[in-house]
Amino acid sequence: MIQSKSVDGFILLYSLKDDPVEHLLYEFKVPYLVIGKSLNYENIIHIDNDNIGAAYQLTQYLYLLGHRHILFLQESGHYAVTEDRTVGFKQYCDNVKLSNDCIVIESMNDLRDCIKQYCIDASHKPSVIITSDAMLNMQLLNVLYEYQLRIPEDIQTATFNTSFLTENATPSQTSVNINPDVLGFTAGNTIIDVLRNETISFREKLISTQIVERVSTTKI
Numbered sequence: 001m002i003q004s005k006s007v008d009g010f011i012l013l014y015s016l017k018d019d020p021v022e023h024l025l026y027e028f029k030v031p032y033l034v035i036g037k038s039l040n041y042e043n044i045i046h047i048d049n050d051n052i053g054a055a056y057q058l059t060q061y062l063y064l065l066g067h068r069h070i071l072f073l074q075e076s077g078h079y080a081v082t083e084d085r086t087v088g089f090k091q092y093c094d095n096v097k098l099s100n101d102c103i104v105i106e107s108m109n110d111l112r113d114c115i116k117q118y119c120i121d122a123s124h125k126p127s128v129i130i131t132s133d134a135m136l137n138m139q140l141l142n143v144l145y146e147y148q149l150r151i152p153e154d155i156q157t158a159t160f161n162t163s164f165l166t167e168n169a170t171p172s173q174t175s176v177n178i179n180p181d182v183l184g185f186t187a188g189n190t191i192i193d194v195l196r197n198e199t200i201s202f203r204e205k206l207i208s209t210q211i212v213e214r215v216s217t218t219k220i
Helices: 020-027 051-064 080-095 108-121 134-146 164-168 180-195
Strands: 010-012 032-035 046-049 069-075 099-105 128-131 156-160 174-177 204-207 210-212
Touching: 010 020, 010 180, 020 032, 032 180, 046 051, 046 180, 051 069, 051 080, 051 128, 051 156, 051 174, 051 210, 069 080, 069 108, 069 134, 080 099, 099 108, 108 134, 128 134, 134 156, 134 164, 180 204
Parallel strands: 010 032, 032 046, 046 204, 069 099, 069 128, 128 156, 156 174
Antiparallel strands: 174 210
16 A cells, blocks of 8 residues: 555554554655554654543542452553553552452453452452453453353443443443544544644644443442
8 A cells, every 4th residue: 555655644543562564654654643652653643542541530430339359351462552551440459559450361261261260269259340441341241141140230340442332231331431433533634634734733632531330330
């Protein structure tokens, strides 16, 4: 696409350290921007949420519901958004000296083993599980169903990225709305302005997030 000049500009929908695609775009001086953090080069336009702050607020929300042992499940891969959400979770837990565990999930077998270890066999079980994204949340719901753990009666769940999946899950999932439509709209407008050589007033723009409360969490 670069060599044939069939595309004028690119939007990267992720942020990854040492990303070969971004290296190629930068090397050939192709206009692009990143949805997420700018990890590889300075002065790259990036549009993001405050994922550390969003995770901090979600953990605080769960703490105020009465949760005192929270399990955080993190998808594998060195994506900035996942790492920031993990940081925000740990920051709040450290601030209030809250019991917590953070586990990286590589596969469905990992997930089954984790739930067995923490939610079936352990004497001190978590009262709520946070997943770093909605797809991992869907996998978690399947595993909890396999182990006949009811939500929210036996354990509660919360996740990120409010979507059709989280809204229509059984039960519907409390989640952080990252406003993907605003992220996409802002990215689209910005790359067009770049291609028109118009002045861009920012190098980083943060889009706000909100917690959407649903059936999967309740006061304990």
